[in-house]
Amino acid sequence: MAIEAGLIAIGAGLAVGLAGLGSGIAEKDIGAAAVGAIAEDEKNFGKGLIMTVIPETIVIFGLVMAILLWIKM
């Protein structure tokens, strides 16, 4: 049982951690481009923000998975 719980915990950690890394990698380029666009015209702020946070959903998926795993522990 202890080993099982440990494996689940590792799985949950991986789900959140890797998803977070993925979001970060995706967001970094978008964020840089968005800042460029905002520097050119401040009206782009809203669009820039939307574009930047789109990949953020991935980490929420990871988090939901982690929570579901954690509940099973």
Add this chain to the structure above:
Amino acid sequence: MLLPEQMTKILIVGSKARFKETIDVLYRLEAVHPIDFSAEEEGFSLGTPLPTASEDSQKLLKLRSVEKDLEVVDKPMAEKIQTAKVESEVGEAIISLEAEIAGAVESKLRVHNRISELQNSKKLLEPFTQLSVDLDLYKGYGSIDVFTGIVRNDPTDDLTKAVDRFEIFKSSDGKFVALFVAKAESAKAQQILVTQGFTEIPVPAGKGDPQEAVKAIDSELEALGKSLADAVEKIAKLREKHEAFILASEEHLSIEVEKAEFPLRAGTTAHSFIVDAWVPQKSLAEVQKALREKMGEDVHVEVLEVALRKEHIHPEEVHAGVSEEHVVGTPPTKTDAKKPVGFFSFFTELISTPRYGEIDPTIIIAITFPLFFGLMVGDIGYGIPFIVLGALGLRRCTTPEWRTIATMLFFGGIWATLFGFFLFGEAYGMHFGVMGTVDATHPFGSELTWSSMLQTELPHLGFLSKLTDVKLILYITVWIGFAHLLLGYLIGMFNETKRHGFRHAFFHKFGWIMILGAGAFLLLFIVDVLILNKPVGIDDPRFILGIALILPGIAIAYLGEGGQAMLELPALLSNVISYTRIAAIGMSKAGIALAFNMIAIEMIAPMGGVLIIAAIAIFVVGHLMVFILAVISAGIHGIRLHYVELFQKFFVGGGLKFNPLRIVRKYTIER
């Protein structure tokens, strides 16, 4: 009501002789959004500015130069000046002002120039002060060349090897050198210098000891510094004396010039003018009445059309980013958000101005954004400070950005307190009532609560705990997502019906409403199958209903939007799941708060003595951190749910903001 105000297009025609008065009336009404005249209509030409324009602009130009010289900046003034006073006095005032300040400004400029000149020559002299060679000794030789400058390495050894007749002076750090070398060997010497990274510094003009020269400059600088301070003080005095009048005159003249240049936006013939304009429907009568009363028969207002919500521009072009500003004849958007909804209009403007034919989403932001914020924070301990901070901010702040943040904190704080009290029953990450096992060692429960900390039994508030009812809270947030998105699609359907007709709305939005509904039924089914492990098969009515809705839904969406709809399908799923961030953020904050509470209260405080102070410090700092994190994460994620998930379901934006002729006076008042 929720749509922007109904607009009417009017045509104002009148005699040119009374154009100026008409302009004054239009400005005073603050309800007329003029349409720039396009010089294509036959028989009309673009108007020319009123005769007062050029004189006023000249005055304004002079005034602004005075303003710049005196360094006058915008700031609130105690009293306002009558426009009549400005008008009668400004002409002479400018002349006398120019004469009065000319001396002070000129002497300041002169001193300033001399100071920078001296500072330059001082900078040039400085390296030479390190060598004890008089300045006039660097020049005027027939058979010797002199090199002065900076080197990276000491060239003396190389020079000794290659050059016979030379003398070198070095600064104490060896970086600055002056090399005197016979002309015959100067080419060789120069080459050696170059290999040692030589950069030439020319010998400044002057005579005698450079140190003496620098001293002389310093004493002159000191004297100049004093006279500069005098000049600055004199200017400050002049500024104090005149700034109220200068600011008032500048404001009044700017307004007069703007009014005088208004004919550039109108069409004229030899004796008459025409102005096209948008007027809010409810102000129309007022506009007509004002013009009739003031102008009588000389000016006529013709009502052309009531603006329709329908758009003739193809919807795909709108999505491709064609803004209203480029489409001639589109009515402007005047959203009529009153307090407190109006506080949130900044959030909408951050994305775009709503179009004339769509609901202003500010009201939805005003309702659900604080709600989400409150759900994520859900703690009395943070909620009450949020309310206090927000109220302070709303009272004190003036910039729209800070006011918006204060608005978020105030209304979000109210919800956070309500949820903290009635739903979660916690303050600073701790519940009130007794929790955990109660026994002899733990008379008030084994878990850390306000009861166990204060050693008194407190009533248990709330129904949920962020850290133990995770599954339920996740489930609730998914349903919040369904409800919020459904609202978005319903508004989208309404907007599309208004702008492009029901058929368009049906294919573009109704299919998605069906898909969303199907998703809700399927969610109920999936939860039973996967999580609760109930024995349900595919003959379950929820599954059948879900499939029965989703298939035609997809078909309708496909007919409306084509293949793109297939790509949107998983996006909709991720949109719904995205709302679980409300649970996730609430949980993470509760987790961090719990960690600090355990460190401070359970681990450090029981050791007693001085450590109690340490425990209090950790408690305070820790919760301050959670508090700040709450503003950032709950605020950003709350608004993100609106921008990314909700707005994409209906908001198009790109509208033209209603911008009526109006005058804002800060420093002047009219009779």
